Amino acid sequence: MPIQPRLTDASAPRFASSAIRDLLDQARQPGVISLAGGLPAAELLPVERLDVALSGALDEYGAHCLQYGPSVGEPALLEALALTEGHDVEGLIVTAGSQQALDLTLSILEHDDPLQNLAAVENPGYVGALQVLRARRYRLLSIPVDADGMAVDELAAALVSGARPQVCYVNPSFQNPTGASLTPERGSELIRLAEHYGFVVISDDPYAELHLDGPKRNPIPDSDRLVRLGSMSKTLSPGLRIGWAAAPPPIRSRLELAKQAGDLHTATLNQLAVASILGDQRWWTDHCHGLRTSYRSRRTALLAALERALGSDPQAKGITIGDQAGGFFLWLSLESKHGDGTGSTEPDSIEIARAALDNGVAVVPGSAFAADPSTPPRAIRLSYSSAPVADFDLAVTRLASHLTA
Amino acid sequence: MPIQPRLTDASAPRFASSAIRDLLDQARQPGVISLAGGLPAAELLPVERLDVALSGALDEYGAHCLQYGPSVGEPALLEALALTEGHDVEGLIVTAGSQQALDLTLSILEHDDPLQNLAAVENPGYVGALQVLRARRYRLLSIPVDADGMAVDELAAALVSGARPQVCYVNPSFQNPTGASLTPERGSELIRLAEHYGFVVISDDPYAELHLDGPKRNPIPDSDRLVRLGSMSKTLSPGLRIGWAAAPPPIRSRLELAKQAGDLHTATLNQLAVASILGDQRWWTDHCHGLRTSYRSRRTALLAALERALGSDPQAKGITIGDQAGGFFLWLSLESKHGDGTGSTEPDSIEIARAALDNGVAVVPGSAFAADPSTPPRAIRLSYSSAPVADFDLAVTRLASHLTA
Structure with a gap:
């Protein structure tokens, strides 16, 4: 059977509103328990340590903290990141979160004719990436995700069939939303394809440190076709807006100019405070262990609550829980009772999420993550990262009846 | 004589390296006095007040300072800016400096076909704006600047001749680099043209508070075709990266989505610290007065040094000093002895700046600000904002011979 690359319509709106953000707005109503957001737990944000780091930076560097700085970032942070993350300083650039690193990377890879822009993406995939890809006028080549991450063989087939993306975006560890991780075999094959067909792989790895069941993963080998993105948002603080890209020097030079044009540089004080925290290696190691x-x-608490509500064999009820090895999320795939859904009257994921919200629990519908809107997954994403653990049982009780309706 | 709109070549490089930044790199050599950069004086950056504001925000808001926040900005800062700047809260969005506010505004105004993108700009004009316009693939319609700011009658003539920019970018107060300010008559005419021809005026006003000889200026009347950009970079701190756009609600909604796609939101802690400082109205008023x-x-010191080096009538030597009513810069136009320069062997502004640098003083050549690279101004920009005042005489002595060569 010939592969049909699934391409989104180029006339799709460039600035679609984020379903996650809209739901988060509603999830803030009093009495609603939110399993929707991808926020770190408030109690794990090290307020006092940051206060010390900020005052320390102001003491040590004085007015330099408040002054203009280089577009690639403060040398102290570049060196600290190089040491902590094992990158070359010459390839690093500091950004306002990995979201901006992605935006800048997409900007420098744009074709002169925006109709030619094409990105291979995981389907389902991270909402924020889909959003910036659409804002940058990329059409999307949707590649399915299974238990081993992006189905790289399907990408290979699409390339053989003539698809020519200039970029492939992946979450290699504990993918948002499915929780799946790319295997090293697939990571190597992805790079082989990138080098053969001449596209750039963007590996966005914000959950890298949150490996809950095994060692830190690194499934994608180094290559001059690879840009690695990282973030302090899941480990130290999202509100500081510190992320980075690690890129081959020619790409990094272009990122520097794009960063300069876009916002000159990332906040100096924030960079110096993060540098000082990363430099406190004992504290940082202990902090990540504690996270x-x-x-x-x-x-464990959310899985236990699900087992109490759904029984020890949720699959008997048509519910499959995705990989749970790290990150912030559980992905619940809901079996359709109507095959391909043709003529079906069963609720889709948005209707399920709305009904659950009416019942006092917020979740994100699978359709929010659909790279190919024509085939939204019948699934929901639950976050265990920030709601009070004491509320998990009540939340799941409120949710359960809607999953099997 | 028919007006010839001066259009840059659409094949110009999108990410030209910044001449200012390259010169600043060289200007950091030991022994060089820099009159090049547009940095605030280090001694005017309120390090201790910021330390208090940051600790106060962490005390008051706790983990909220380190958490994800809304894409339009923290409510506390939006309200403080509305009060201080006289904008509607509903029109405000916080950005990473006004540079990002400009980038986002250009992004939402882009045509589907990038070849159609056209921006009217001041010539000479702010380097950072020219850079982001090129990065966003806008062709430039260069409009001259005279003592009353952008020559709006020349813009009108270009519009009558058929030019159809979707945006016009201006520095209304103490323009970078010429120091000229837009008159209220021209400001009103500019808005009349914007409303008639359907383009958006971007008024970028980072030097608004630095009115050294008269009251604060506001030459451009409100309009639903006007986006006002502002910045804390010249008053409080560039390193905090806090700026804003004040826009009509339909434009603000699109800016919100572009901001979300670009970097989610501006650093939460930085916003709350600035909100607390703006809320301390007595301190803020006194601080701006002190600036x-x-x-x-x-x-005054730089003008006096120029008079000592060039005499009381620099025009007799072919040197005209531009408007000095505010901001950071003096603009020295250098008369050409060879008319239109055809066949001339006299040094251009880059050669002058290079010779001055070899002699130990850094300045920015006029050509860095050329919206139309085919007619670079024979001029240099001197900054009085950050070099030690005690060095002004030596700097100008080193410079003087190169200006009249």
């Missing part, structure tokens, strides 16, 4: 312990316990 | 006193004294 894993806390999120592991949150994950 | 004006200091920059007025710096300007």
Whole structure:
């Protein structure tokens, strides 16, 4: 059977409103328990340590903290990131979160004719990436995700069939939303394809440190076709807006100019405070260990609540829970009782999420993550990262009846 | 004589390296006095007040300072800006400096076909704006600047001749680099043209508070075709990266989605610290008053050094000093002895700046600000904002011989 690359309509709106953000707005109503957002737990944000780091930076660097700085970032942070993350300083650039690193990378890879822009993406995939890809006028080549991450063989087939993306975007560890991780075999094959067909792989890895069941993963080998994105948002603080790209020097030079044009540089003080925290290696190692312990316990609590509500064999009820090895989320795939859904009257994921919200629990519908809107997944994403653990049982009780309706 | 709109070549590089940044790199050599950069004086950056504001925000808001926040900005800062700047909260969005506010505004005004993108700009004009316009693939319609700001009658003539920019970018107060300010008559005419021809005026006003000789200016009347950009970079701190756009609600909604796609939101802690400082109205008013006193004294010192080096009638030597009523810069236009320069062997502004740098003083050549690279101004920009005042005489002595060569 010939592969049909699934291409989105180029006339899709460039600035579609984020379903996650809209739902988060509603999820803030009093009495609603939110399993929707991808926020770190408030109690794991190290307010006092940051206060010390900020005052320390102001003491040490004085007015330099408040002054203009280089577009690639403060040398102190570049060096700290190089050490912590194992990158070359010459390839690093500091950005306002990995979201901006993605935006800048997409900007420098744009074709002169926007109709030629094409990105291979995981389907389902991270909403924020889909959003910036659409804002940058990329059409999307949707590649399915299974238990081993992006189905790289399907990407290979699309390339053989003539698809020519200039970029492929992946979450290699604990993918948002499915929780799946790319295998090293697939990571190597992805790079082989990138080098053969001449596209750039963007590996966006914000959950890298949140490996709850095994060692830190690194499934994608180095290549001059690879840009690695990272973020302090899941480990230290999203509100500081510190992320980075690690890129081959020719790409990094173009990122520097794009960063300069876009916002000159990332906040100096924030960079110096993060540099000082990363430089405190004992504290940082202990902090990341503590995060894993806390999120592991949150994950276990949400799985236990699901088992109490759905029984020990949710698959008997048509519910499959995705990979749980790290990150912030559980992905619940809901079996359709009507095959391909033709003529079906059963609720789709948005209707399920709306009904659950009416019942006092917020979740994100699978359709929010659909790279190909014509085939939205019948699934929901639950976050264990930030709601009070004491509310998990009540939340799942409110949710359960809507999953099997 | 028919007006010839001066259009840049659409094949110009999108990410030209910034001449200012390259020169600043060289200007950091030991022994060089830099009159090149547009940095605030280090001694005017309120390090201790910021330290108090940051600790206060962490005390008051706790983990909220480190958490994800809304794409339009923190409510506390939006309200403080509305009060201080006299904008509607509903029209405001917080950005990473006014540079990002400009980038986002250009992004939402882009045509589907990038070849159709056209922006009217001041010539000479702010380098950072020219850079982001090129990065966003806008062709430039260059409009001259005279002592009353952008020559709006020349823009009108270009419009009558059929030019159809979707945007017009201006610095209304103490324009970078010429120091000229737009008159209210021209401001009103500009808005009349915008409403008639359906383009958007972007008024980027980072020097608004640095009115050294008269009251604060506001030459452009409100309109649903006007986006006002502002910045804390010249008053409080560039390193915090806090700016804003004040826009009609339909434009603001699109800016919100573009901001969300680009970097989610501006750093939460930085926003709350700035909100607390703006809320301390007595301190803020006194601080801005003190800035004006200091920059007025710096300007006077640089003018006096120029008079000592060039005599009381620099025009007799072919040197015209531009408007000096505010901001950070003096603009020295250098008369050409060879008319239109055809066959001339006299040095252009880059050669002058290079020779000055070899002699130990850094300045920015006029050509860096050329919206139309085919007619670079024979001029240089001197900054009085950040070099030690005690060095002004030596700097100008080193420079003087190169200006009249």
